[in-house]
Amino acid sequence: MSFTDKLSAAWQSQTSLLCVGLDPDLSRLPAELQSQPDAILAFCRAIVDATADLACAFKPQIAYFAALRAEDQLEELCKYIRSRYPQVPLVLDAKRGDIGATAEQYAREAFERYGADAVTVNPYMGSDSIAPYLEWKDRGAIVLCRTSNPGGSDLQFLKVDGVPLYQHVARLVAEKWNTNGQCGLVVGATFPEELAQVRAIVADMPLLVPGIGAQGGDIAATVAAGSDSVGAGMMINSSRAILYAQAQAGEDFAAAARRVALETRDAINTHRKP
């Protein structure tokens, strides 16, 4: 099954556009976990178990594992997600970008080693830096387009023939790179009108949309701007707001994460067109 088919099935079966981002910051983990040798694995596994029926995708961020020399824990986590929740696509957030021979190695890292269904990639080095990922026909490459961070405008908003660079990237991916339906785009929720412009360019291509939750993006505006022709089309990501949810009386961290994930999924669904 292709990545996009798996994702479409998850949108339906999970009734969710929520992507749960797994960015395990050791300093923010519950005290009882911090002393464990595999703390970030235990933490992420608990979050996964608490949210799996609410998520259309899981998105581990590799940097948090790499900084701690914990690639082995990321491998275990990915294996756990794939075996326990095979219906939920696994997106490795790595934002790789390099020449073809090197991209082949990064593709092996993402798809063979971690078994990801899709990986985020950076478009700056152009088509041959993306092509090796697309050789893995059942996997996806989700290309950075318009990012939700403050500096995102530095390059992405530069005007090329009167049109911002990110729209050129959207067009390039839609018209040239996405020959086999394997591509998606990263478009931040912090700019709903730009999300709408990207959606108009790329038809029903899947979008990974960070920026709600801790980054402040508006859910109603995001759903209105980014939905595809059947009212799906997005993995709307929340990481920190779910992972580090403030526990209420009687909740542990996982229950708090579940509560926020449920609220977020439902808030998204409220605004979806039937």
Add this chain to the structure above:
Amino acid sequence: MSFTDKLSAAWQSQTSLLCVGLDPDLSRLPAELQSQPDAILAFCRAIVDATADLACAFKPQIAYFAALRAEDQLEELCKYIRSRYPQVPLVLDAKRGDIGATAEQYAREAFERYGADAVTVNPYMGSDSIAPYLEWKDRGAIVLCRTSNPGGSDLQFLKVDGVPLYQHVARLVAEKWNTNGQCGLVVGATFPEELAQVRAIVADMPLLVPGIGAQGGDIAATVAAGSDSVGAGMMINSSRAILYAQAQAGEDFAAAARRVALETRDAINTHRKP
């Protein structure tokens, strides 16, 4: 000592602008090494020993290690280079690019875990994706500008106000991001006239220049175009042409690598202005 000071000292003490890229492809290693459990470490260590007096920098490419689950070998290699050849700057080629909180983790990966003097980074996500690396005051961030691969033109050559995007990146880094003299740029050797234009924009900022050797860039044109005001200013990288040099009679792989590295260093020096 800052990265740029260490690099300037290496240009002098080594009489070299040659950067030796360490991209250990398991399938291309000598047969006698392939069966070893730490084959790529053993291979890279032999290359390092054979070329250390000829190099102004070593540049391991992390993708080759990550694809093989060999981060431990990369750690050992970096430790070996730092302890045995402390005069030769260590540049981790990782081309990272992500939002600030994530970039902090990547900076820890590069600088704390691997002890790199500098890391390559991608500019697409803008200033706050670069800032965390610059918090490490004695380290460098080498920003992708004009890359040597075929698809490099897809984005980098788009015209913004009549000027190609890569020149905007050069100007952005020179004028805004390089506040503490910690930045460098990646500019491919395959486009000497563009290298000259970048040099004109960034004054004496260090340039990492891939694309000679296996990628076909011309050494004379590269030196003429990219030298700084004192006839240095570049880490001219060669990876595959050195690592996989064809052995001549009586040579092992390391001797062949040394011969090609020596020829390359000397060819570069021939064209340098005194």
